[in-house]
Amino acid sequence: MQLPSNQFKSALRQMPTSSSLYGIWAGMASAYSAEILATTGHDWILLDGEHAPNTVPTLLGQLQALAAYPVNPVVRIPHGDPALIKQVLDIGAQSLMVPMVESAAQAAALVRAMRYPPAGIRGVGGGLIRATRWDAVADYIPQADQALCLVVQIESSLGVEHAAQIAAVEGVDAIFIGPADLSTSMGHAGNASHAEVQHSIRRTIDCCLAQGKACGILAPNEQDARRYAEWGCSFIAISIDIPLLRQAALASLARFRASPAPASGRQAY
Numbered sequence: 001m002q003l004p005s006n007q008f009k010s011a012l013r014q015m016p017t018s019s020s021l022y023g024i025w026a027g028m029a030s031a032y033s034a035e036i037l038a039t040t041g042h043d044w045i046l047l048d049g050e051h052a053p054n055t056v057p058t059l060l061g062q063l064q065a066l067a068a069y070p071v072n073p074v075v076r077i078p079h080g081d082p083a084l085i086k087q088v089l090d091i092g093a094q095s096l097m098v099p100m101v102e103s104a105a106q107a108a109a110l111v112r113a114m115r116y117p118p119a120g121i122r123g124v125g126g127g128l129i130r131a132t133r134w135d136a137v138a139d140y141i142p143q144a145d146q147a148l149c150l151v152v153q154i155e156s157s158l159g160v161e162h163a164a165q166i167a168a169v170e171g172v173d174a175i176f177i178g179p180a181d182l183s184t185s186m187g188h189a190g191n192a193s194h195a196e197v198q199h200s201i202r203r204t205i206d207c208c209l210a211q212g213k214a215c216g217i218l219a220p221n222e223q224d225a226r227r228y229a230e231w232g233c234s235f236i237a238i239s240i241d242i243p244l245l246r247q248a249a250l251a252s253l254a255r256f257r258a259s260p261a262p263a264s265g266r267q268a269y
Ligand SMILES: O=C(O)C(=O)C[C@H](O)[C@@H](O)CO
Pocket: 051, 153, 155, 177, 178, 179, 180, 181, 182, 218, 240
């Protein structure tokens, strides 16, 4: 069989000329829930291994559930440990997001962790791993790199300071801005709308575009998402599954609490 192609990586390469890629953040750590999201038509789904209770096996289940749908999974790992990168690539993740990257050296080390020797340090799993479809993919090793996509997160003042150098690293496919961590790092916790944070976000986008790389961001607020798209962000996570669920449940309950059902009479369905 052929190595599955990475449509997400191909689309990012055409950025910023093509239209935005809209993503949804999956924090439920559930294959069942991820599969539901896969039916909604989003371009990409972020499987969050940093702040959701995911492990390598739960990520595997989600990747398997998504494989039947035309959606691009992006796996966020909790940190850039080469051993974890190896495990997540081995289960067949092709697009990785790594949080809190603050220097070009750190980004370059991530690129090496994703590549086989001599270009990098990734260990060979051969017929043991899903990435090779247990050796059904002929010649996986020489082709692997073309289908792997590295997205690094800039989400601190230091990261913003080094954004141009980070974006310039060969093998970094895209930058993703984390507004929650960035605003917190700048002393404006929970307020990514603060003018200083907005300035840093715009500066990071500009640095990224100047290096010819795609830039993405998490923006569940519609006005923010539209503004970031105007500034040049080309892949935007526009919602997060957990707040969607919670807000829908709260709104549903509020309708009944606000106007209690009549004490008698027929119930309407
Ligand atoms: O800093 C950010 O913003 C992010 O990296 C995304 C958050 O971690 C996300 O989990 C908030 O729900």
